Amino acid sequence: MLDQTAKFRIGEVxxxxxxxxxxxIYxxxxxxxxxExxxxxxxxxxxxxxxxxFYHLLAENDESHYVAYVSEQNLLRDTSGEPIEHPSVHELFTGFDGTAYVRKSGSALN
Incomplete structure (x- = not known):
């Protein structure tokens, strides 16, 4: 459940x-x-x-794709406008508008 105080939203890069x-963010x-x-x-x-x-991410760097768990204090909005190349992105999201993805209805990461 998304906390109302969360700075970032599902689908945001x-x-x-x-x-x-x-x-x-998924x-x-x-x-x-x-x-612990x-x-x-x-x-x-x-x-x-x-x-x-804390945010669950489909993450990527120059070497790999992975899932990350990151605190809000350690995240910044990505303003590059570049899509995420993680192979699971298309399982969970539809189109990318340069800032965020739209979550598919009923999607869940296994």
Whole structure:
């Protein structure tokens, strides 16, 4: 469920504030909803607060495509206008308008 305080929306293209990857949001958690082990594996100086929205992304960098889980504090809007090349994009979304994708009705990532 999308929290009303979430800064970004499903279908929006974003980029990571610190690392060289970008992606399209396909789900939002109102606050941290991953494992404690996952959170503890992040170096302490980079570890995000848990009390903020976290976004599920179909992500890509120059080397690969993957799924990422990113805190709101670490995301920026991607203004490149470039589409995401992740192979699962077409399973979840229809057309791209240069800023965001439109989610297919009834779509779910397995």
């Amino acid at each position: 974003v980029k990571h504030r610190l690392f060289s990857f970008r992606g399209v 789900d939002v958690d109102p606050q941290f909803a991953n494992t 082990e996952w959170w503890q594996a992040i170096p302490e100086n980079l570890r995000p607060r848990k009390d903020q929205p």
